[in-house]
Amino acid sequence: MLKVRIIPTLLWKGFGLVKGVGFDSWRRVGSVIPAIKVYNTRDVDELILVDITATQNNEEPDHHSVRDFAEDCFVPFTVGGGIRHVEQIRRLLRSGADKVSINSANFEGQELVGQAAREFGAQCIVASIDARRMDDGSYRCFSHAGTKDTGHDPASWAKQMEGSGAGEILITSIERDGTMQGYDLQLVESVVRAVNLPVIASGGAGNYEHMRQAIQDAGASAVAAASIFHFTEQTPAEAKIALKAHGIAVRETFPG
């Protein structure tokens, strides 16, 4: 049986590991490589690594760092941040990334997802969507690290990304990010219903119950989380025990 994945998200800026609130107020929370080593030793299901510098400064994704990360990471990881061309994706995959996540470039009229999926297979192309809840209760996709209103509805955009060839959707609630108040379940569910792809819920996890809600109530295939692991004593391993108690299939660690 396929297991639900619990995915720590690591945001890196230069050599530092950072975490913000609402895509802002970045705080340094450590160094990347030691964090990857710890997660690897603790045998997490998967990791998401986002290069904040590349995103913010419109720079090349740092594939040299990715290669260093891959040396220490024997679980799958997705790399995102600043990806705009197929050649960048090729370099990142060669450097050891298992998947790449693409966000802003999708709103710039590029056929990047489709092109990349044809070349590398849909399974390694994650369409990342950052969304905000508007005053009227509707949702809107924001690109460029949450700074640009794209005018698109996340559910229909996710559907469009599926049609373009994306293999997975990472849906992040901008205003829940870093708050630890719980995932935006309505947002996650709207995306889950719109597509037949695995959906990773992101933004707002503060406890294991929030993860259970995203999985059992909103239908997410995986849950991503950052602050809960950086700022509390809660761990991915304990999360699995808690989720298992609710009948959710989780991966057991191999004893070897």
Place this chain on the structure above:
Amino acid sequence: MSIAIIDYGMGNLHSVAGALHALGSNCSIASSPDQIQSATHIILPGVGGFSECVANLDAGGWREPLRTAALCHGKPFLGICVGMQMLADFGEEGGQTPGLGLIPGKVTHLDTQGCTLRIPHVGWNSLYITASDEPIVEGIPSSTDFYFVHSYAFEAANPDQQLAHAEYGVPLCAMVGAGKIFGTQFHPEKSSRAGARLLQNFVSLM
């Protein structure tokens, strides 16, 4: 022992190399076919579309040297993910494309195999091992989780050559083997300790 990881422009080479280094294995990345002469073991990784991968393999002149190494020299051979799929006679991703023809079978989309779940099949799934006496799965209990990420899967023409399967809406072929030629649909290099054990078993094959 020296393990050659085939670099034909499409693989996650460094992940595979990293996992082997962590085991203390002597491996190198082979970027041209003459570099596999001295290798004792061959690993064919793969990330990408079947037809793109095969096109790159052929463009690099790999087809015959790989077949010779596997069939004539009997070198232990491991194809991973699309590297496994390319062992087949042909694949349907990106138009019907001939594979290496090392293990009889074809590669088809999961939905044509009857899977109605969300595709791609991504994540950790139980490996149900039928060929439990094969040295390559020694020490790995059936139903251990391995990491999968794929939309297409192998259909082995000879059921005896399917060594293990996973369940995702349908039973899907997760591992094939014929003599010393093996393929895993899952990624052992990304399957943490269970994957390390499988790679260890593979490099121990003589």
